[in-house]
Amino acid sequence: MADPTEEQLNPADVYARELTAFAEALHVLHVDRGSPSYRAISAAAETAGRVPLSSSAISEAFSGKRLPSLDFTLELVRQLVGHDHEVREQWREKWKRVKLCQRQSVVRRKQSKPQHDTGHSTQRDLPDSGNEALTTARLEAERIVQAAQAEAESIIESARIRADELTAAATQMLLDATERGTIPVAEQLRLREHSRIVLVGPPGSGKGTQAPFLSKLLEVPLIHVAELYRSNVAGRTAVGKKVYDYMNRGELVPDEVTLEMLADRLHAPDTQHGFILDGLPRNLSQAVGVDDLLASTSESIEAALNFDISRDESFKRVIGRRVCKNDSSHRAHVTYATPQKYGRCDVCGGPLYTREDDSRHVIAKRWEVWKYQTEPVVQKYGAEGRLVTVSGIGTVSGVTERALTALNAYFG
Ligand SMILES: [Zn+2]
Structure with missing residues (x-):
C-alpha cells in the first residue's frame, strides 16, 4: 500500500493494524448500517467460517493474552449486524476495549524497539492532533489494560x-x-x-x-x-x-x-x-x-x-x-x-x-x-x-x- 512504513512492520503489527482498521469500519458500521464498509464487512463475514464466542475467548482477547483471530472478529461482526440494538451496543463497547488493547501492544512494541530508527517513525510523521489522539488512546489503553488485568x-x-x-x-x-x-x-x-x-x-x-x-x-x-x-x-x-x-x-x-x-x-x-x-x-x-x-x-x-x-x-x-x-x-x-x-x-x-x-x-x-x-x-x-x-x-x-x-x- 501507499504507507511507506508498511514493509517495516512485523506480521503482528500488520495484524494489529488490520484489526484497528476493522474496528474503525465497525464504528462506521454502527453509525451507518447502509455504508459501503458495512457491505464489505458483511461480505467478508459471509465467507469466513463461524467460530463460537466463548466467554473465555472473549476474556482472553480483552486481557490481551491472545490476539483475537479474524474469524473471531468476524463473528463479532455478525452479532453486530444483527437486529438487536442492545446486543450491538454491548459489543461496540466491548470491541472498543479490544481495539485499544491492540493499539497498546503496538505502541509497546514500537517503544521497545532500539532507537536506530529509520526516520519513518509514524509518530513523528503525525500532525500534532494525531499525536494528541495517540496520547489519549495510550492513556485510555493503559486504563483498560489495568482493568483487564484486574x-x-x-x-x-x-x-x-x-x-x-x-x-x-x-x-x-x-x-x-x-x-x-x-x-x-x-x-x-x-x-x-x-x-x-x-x-x-x-x-x-x-x-x-x-x-x-x-x-x-x-x-x-x-x-x-x-x-x-x-x-x-x-x-x-x-x-x-x-x-x-x-x-x-x-x-x-x-x-x-x-x-x-x-x-x-x-x-x-x-x-x-x-x-x-x-x-x-x-x-x-x-x-x-x-x-x-x-x-x-x-x-x-x-x-x-x-x-x-x-x-x-x-x-x-x-x-x-x-x-x-x-x-x-x-x-x-x-x-x-x-x-x-x-x-x-x-x-x-x-x-x-x-x-x-x-x-x-x-x-x-x-x-x-x-x-x-x-x-x-x-x-x-x-x-x-x-x-x-x-x-x-x-x-x-x-x-x-x-x-x-x-x-x-x-x-x-
Ligand atoms: Zn485423577
Whole structure:
C-alpha cells in the first residue's frame, strides 16, 4: 500500500493494524448500517467460517493474552449486524476495549524497539492532533489494560476459591484430628476481644491456603473479596447488581462499590470479634478506603499478615502445580507432591496437566501486578507498625503455627 512504513512492520503489527482498521469500519458500521464498509464487512463475514464466542475467548482477547483471530472478529461482526440494538451496543463497547488493547501492544512494541530508527517513525510523521489522539488512546489503553488485568486477576481468584474450598475440607479434617484448642497459641489469641487481620502475601505465598486455617483457629470469619463478589451477584443484592453491570460491560468494579460490599459484610454479627480479610486491599487507594471504612465505626485493621516468599519460590510453587484431567480435585506437584508415575495421577491414573492460570506468563503477570500495586500496601502497613511478616516456606501446618506465634508475639 501507499504507507511507506508498511514493509517495516512485523506480521503482528500488520495484524494489529488490520484489526484497528476493522474496528474503525465497525464504528462506521454502527453509525451507518447502509455504508459501503458495512457491505464489505458483511461480505467478508459471509465467507469466513463461524467460530463460537466463548466467554473465555472473549476474556482472553480483552486481557490481551491472545490476539483475537479474524474469524473471531468476524463473528463479532455478525452479532453486530444483527437486529438487536442492545446486543450491538454491548459489543461496540466491548470491541472498543479490544481495539485499544491492540493499539497498546503496538505502541509497546514500537517503544521497545532500539532507537536506530529509520526516520519513518509514524509518530513523528503525525500532525500534532494525531499525536494528541495517540496520547489519549495510550492513556485510555493503559486504563483498560489495568482493568483487564484486574479482570484476569478476579478470574484467577475464582479458581483459587475453588482450591480454597478443597483446602477448607482438608482443614476441617485436620482440625478434627488435632482437636480444637490443642494449639495453645491459638487459644491465647482467641482470648482477645477482637482480631481484625488482613492477609497481604504475594501470589503463590500460600495465603489462600492459610486463610481458612487461621479463620477456624481464631474463630473469626474469613472474608474473601472474590467470594463477596460472587455471593452478592448470585444473591442479586443491590450492590451485587452494580457489580454485575460493571463486569458485564467488561469494566473494572470501582473501589467504592467493592468497599460498599465489604461494609455490608462487616455489618453481619459474626464479625463482632474480628475477621480475616483476603483479596483486599490490592492497592494503596483500597488500603486507605478500608481504613476509612473501619474508622467510621471506630475500628481498624490491627495486623497485616504477610507470608514472605521469594519470586523464585513462588514461580516454582505455581508452575509446578499439576491437575488431573479426570478430576480437578486430584492434584500433584512436580517438586512438593511428585506423582508416583511421571505425568500420571496418583488417585486415578489419569493424565496430569498444567492449568492456564498456573502458566509462567500468568504467574509473571500476577507477580508484576502484586509488585507494583500491592507491595506498596505492605510497605504502608509496615510504616504504620501494623505488619507481621512470617516466612511462607515449610509445611502448611508449620506455616500456620509460625503465623499464630508471630501474631501472638505482636499482640503481646
Ligand atoms: Zn485423577
